[in-house]
Amino acid sequence: xxxxxxxxxxxxxxxxxxxxxxxxxxxxxxxxxxxxxxxxxxxxxxxxxxxxxxxxxxxxxxxxxxxxxxxxxxxxxxxxxxxxxxxxxxxxxxxxxxxxxxxxxxxxxxxxxxxxxxxxxxxxxxxxxxxxxxxxxxxxxxxxxxxxxxxxxxxxxxxxxxxxxxxxxxxxxxxxxxxxxxxxxxxxxxxxxxxxxxxxxxxxxxxxxxxxx
Amino acid sequence: xxxxxxxxxxxxxxxxxxxxxxxxxxxxxxxxxxxxxxxxxxxxxxxxxxxxxxxxxxxxxxxxxxxxxxxxxxxxxxxxxxxxxxxxxxxxxxxxxxxxxxxxxxxxxxxxxxxxxxxxxxxxxxxxxxxxxxxxxxxxxxxxxxxxxxxxxxxxxxxxxxxxxxxxxxxxxxxxxxxxxxxxxxxxxxxxxxxxxxxxxxxxxxxxxxxxx
DNA sequence: CCTCCTTACCGAACGGCGTTAGGTTTCAAC
DNA sequence: GTTGAAACCTAACGCCGTTCGGTAAGGAGG
Numbered sequence: 001x002x003x004x005x006x007x008x009x010x011x012x013x014x015x016x017x018x019x020x021x022x023x024x025x026x027x028x029x030x031x032x033x034x035x036x037x038x039x040x041x042x043x044x045x046x047x048x049x050x051x052x053x054x055x056x057x058x059x060x061x062x063x064x065x066x067x068x069x070x071x072x073x074x075x076x077x078x079x080x081x082x083x084x085x086x087x088x089x090x091x092x093x094x095x096x097x098x099x100x101x102x103x104x105x106x107x108x109x110x111x112x113x114x115x116x117x118x119x120x121x122x123x124x125x126x127x128x129x130x131x132x133x134x135x136x137x138x139x140x141x142x143x144x145x146x147x148x149x150x151x152x153x154x155x156x157x158x159x160x161x162x163x164x165x166x167x168x169x170x171x172x173x174x175x176x177x178x179x180x181x182x183x184x185x186x187x188x189x190x191x192x193x194x195x196x197x198x199x200x201x202x203x204x205x206x207x208x209x210x211x212x213x
Numbered sequence: 214x215x216x217x218x219x220x221x222x223x224x225x226x227x228x229x230x231x232x233x234x235x236x237x238x239x240x241x242x243x244x245x246x247x248x249x250x251x252x253x254x255x256x257x258x259x260x261x262x263x264x265x266x267x268x269x270x271x272x273x274x275x276x277x278x279x280x281x282x283x284x285x286x287x288x289x290x291x292x293x294x295x296x297x298x299x300x301x302x303x304x305x306x307x308x309x310x311x312x313x314x315x316x317x318x319x320x321x322x323x324x325x326x327x328x329x330x331x332x333x334x335x336x337x338x339x340x341x342x343x344x345x346x347x348x349x350x351x352x353x354x355x356x357x358x359x360x361x362x363x364x365x366x367x368x369x370x371x372x373x374x375x376x377x378x379x380x381x382x383x384x385x386x387x388x389x390x391x392x393x394x395x396x397x398x399x400x401x402x403x404x405x406x407x408x409x410x411x412x413x414x415x416x417x418x419x420x421x422x423x424x425x426x
Numbered sequence: 427c428c429t430c431c432t433t434a435c436c437g438a439a440c441g442g443c444g445t446t447a448g449g450t451t452t453c454a455a456c
Numbered sequence: 457g458t459t460g461a462a463a464c465c466t467a468a469c470g471c472c473g474t475t476c477g478g479t480a481a482g483g484a485g486g
Binding site: 006 | 462463464465466467
C-alpha cells in the first residue's frame, strides 16, 4: 500500500448512512460524503462504482438486519408478527432511506431471501402459493407504509395551526412529542388487526405433530 | 397581455405530472418541463415559485381525488374500505410521485381535510380519539405501502433468474404480467383482513336510529 | 399616431451535482 | 535505484435549480 488507505468500502457506507440519517436522502452528495471522509469526491470512485450502487449497498446492509427466524417455530401468526416487527424496527432506525428502500424491494437480494423464507413458511402452514404471496405483499405494505408515512415527522408542534381548520384533529396526541409512541402503537394495531383478520380465514393447519380433531 | 400566454399554472402542473408518469420523479427537470411546454426554464418561474412548490401543487391535485364520502352512510367499516380503495386508486394512477406524496402527509391541506373526516367518523362510531388516530394511521400505512412497494414494478420477466436462488419464489404469479392483478388482490386482502380484525375489537355502536338490544 | 408600461418570455450566469480522464505522491518489490 | 501500482488529487464535462437583467408584444392614455 502507498500509505494507509484513508477510505474503505465499509467506512464509505457507514459515513453515507450517517449523512442520510442526519441530512436526509437529498442531503447526501458525493462531494459532501468525500469531505466528511477527509477526501475529494473523485477518490470515492475507487471504492464505489456509482452513487446509486452505494445506496443499494447501504440498503442491503440495513435489510440484512431483518430477522425472519420467527417462522422457525411453526406458527405462521407468530412468524408474521415477529418478522413485521423486525422489519419495521430495521427501517425505523433509518427513516430517511426508506423511500429508496421501498422502490423495487424485489430487486434486492437481501429482500428476496427473506421473502422466500416467509413464502415458504406460509405455504407450509397450508396457504396456497398465491395466498402466501399476497400475505407477504400485505406485510410489506404495512411495514413500508408505517416506516414511510410515519406520523413522527408529520405534524407541527403548533397545535393552534390545526385547531381552526380541522376540528376533529385538534388533539394533543398529534403532537410530535408523542407521535413516536403513536406510530409504534398504530403499527401494532394495524399488525394485530391484520393478523387476526387473516387468522379468521386461515386454512386448516397441517397438524405437524399429533392429529387432534 | 403581450400575447396569448403560452404558459399557465395548470398547464405546467399537467405537463409536469405527465413527465413524472412517463420518466419518473427523477426524470422531471425544470429544463425538460420547459422544453415540453415550448419554453425555456426561466419562464416557468413566472408561474411557479419553486420546483418543490410545483410538486406540492401536483400532489395536492392528486389528493383532491380521494373520496371520503363513504363515511356518510354511518358504517365505519364501509367508510374505511371505500376511503382506502379511493386513496389507493388515486395513488396507483401516478405511482412515480408516491414517494413524494408519502413524505409528510400531515403537511398537506388536502390530506389533512380527509384525515379530519375519517377521524370524526370513527369517533362518532364509538372509537376513542386515540383509537381513531391509530386506525387512520394504519389505513395510511396500508395505502401508501401498497402504492409504494407495489409488486408491479418489482420482479423481472425472467423467471429463471429467481428459480435457483429463491426456491419458494419460483412461481408464475410473480411475473409482471400478472403482478398488477396481484397487487390489487393483495391490497384487498390486506384491507379486508385489517378491517375484519378491527371489527373484532370494535366498540359498541352508538345505535343511531333505534335501540335494538 | 405615438408613447408608456406591464406582461411574458429569453440569454446568460451562479453554484452545486454525479462522474470521468489524466496527473501526482507514496511505498513495496525487485 | 528503478519499476509499478495503489490511493488520492485537480480539472473538467454536462446536467441541475434558480436568479438577474434584458427584450419584444400589445393594451392604455394622450
